[in-house]
Amino acid sequence: MYGWLWHRLPGPAGVRALILTVAALAVLAACFLWVFPAVAPFMPFNETTVGE
Amino acid sequence: MSSETTTEPPAPTRREQRAAGRSRARDVFYGVVGVIGELLITLGVLLFAFLLWQLWWTDVVGNHAQAEIVAELPFEPVPTATPSAGAPVGPVIAPPRRDEPPVMAEPPHATTFATMQVPRWVGEPERPISQGTDRATVLDVLGVGHYEGTAMPGGLGNFAVAGHRTTYAKPFNRVEELQVGDPLILKTTDNVWYVYRVTSTQIVPPSAIDVIAPVPGDPGAVPTERMITLTTCHPMYSAQERFIVHGVLDYWAPTSDGIPAELAGGA
Numbered sequence: 674m675y676g677w678l679w680h681r682l683p684g685p686a687g688v689r690a691l692i693l694t695v696a697a698l699a700v701l702a703a704c705f706l707w708v709f710p711a712v713a714p715f716m717p718f719n720e721t722t723v724g725e
Numbered sequence: 726m727s728s729e730t731t732t733e734p735p736a737p738t739r740r741e742q743r744a745a746g747r748s749r750a751r752d753v754f755y756g757v758v759g760v761i762g763e764l765l766i767t768l769g770v771l772l773f774a775f776l777l778w779q780l781w782w783t784d785v786v787g788n789h790a791q792a793e794i795v796a797e798l799p800f801e802p803v804p805t806a807t808p809s810a811g812a813p814v815g816p817v818i819a820p821p822r823r824d825e826p827p828v829m830a831e832p833p834h835a836t837t838f839a840t841m842q843v844p845r846w847v848g849e850p851e852r853p854i855s856q857g858t859d860r861a862t863v864l865d866v867l868g869v870g871h872y873e874g875t876a877m878p879g880g881l882g883n884f885a886v887a888g889h890r891t892t893y894a895k896p897f898n899r900v901e902e903l904q905v906g907d908p909l910i911l912k913t914t915d916n917v918w919y920v921y922r923v924t925s926t927q928i929v930p931p932s933a934i935d936v937i938a939p940v941p942g943d944p945g946a947v948p949t950e951r952m953i954t955l956t957t958c959h960p961m962y963s964a965q966e967r968f969i970v971h972g973v974l975d976y977w978a979p980t981s982d983g984i985p986a987e988l989a990g991g992a
Contacts, residue, residue, distance in 0.1 A: 724934030
């Protein structure tokens with residue numbers, strides 16, 4: 674999967690590594706901003722109130 | 726036997742085909758295993774990122790947001806002593822008042838109406854208290870939440886609040902450090918201090934709703950005391966039980982009189 678991606682990317686190794694790093698950071702940012710906040714309410718360890 | 730030899734292609738060609746097919750199948754197999762492996766590694770990295778987000782980033786965002794909320798509350802300035810009379814410069818200590826305290830009406834949902842300071846939790850910031858106890862609009866974003874329908878600060882009955890003990894700025898992280906007699910200091914947007922003192926702590930199952938009853942543990946009773954109750958999760962990082970702190974009002978004071986002695990820094 675990642676090998677295939679590596680071969681499909683243009684440019685020398687340095688450019689490819691840069692593109693992959695930026696892509697990984699973008700994925701991480703999307704997770705922090707949207708994915709994790711959406712998933713968190715389903716996690717079973719953060720209830721603080723009584724009586725539900 | 727004889728018919729078989731005539732219908733089948735020559736033996737070497739078939740062996741070659743079989744060998745080629747086998748190696749192709751092996752390529753596909755290892756390809757699939759490789760992709761599954763990479764997906765699992767990716768999933769592991771994402772799970773680690775989720776932990777980082779939940780255990781660290783929600784605190785960073787929460788502390789920043791809650792500090793801003795507290796800074797924007799419309800408090801009147803607290804008087805400071807004038808240096809003229811030879812008295813030490815510094816905050817004025819408000820004389821405790823134990824007459825009938827003013828009690829504000831319940832504000833609309835998700836409105837911040839007070840702050841809480843706990844001298845025992847040295848280093849912890851002043852936390853905002855807002856109306857409501859659902860996570861999406863209050864506890865995860867505004868800090869401490871007031872159980873709707875329970876008493877307001879200073880009121881007869883039970884001023885009950887919930888807060889996170891881990892994650893989302895964890896306002897009640899150090900709840901287990903509280904000891905009987907410790908002050909819990911509230912300041913409302915009506916500019917009144919309410920100083921409560923811890924009377925007991927307990928650990929209950931999540932269903933124990935009577936801890937926030939007007940008389941804790943006795944849901945039907947008519948309250949005669951002005952209580953405070955904090956609820957948070959227990960043990961940490963779990964939703965198995967709830968840690969409960971009960972307290973009772975010691976005194977109140979208008980903020981124009983000064984600050985509570987308990988806040989005057991080690992005094």
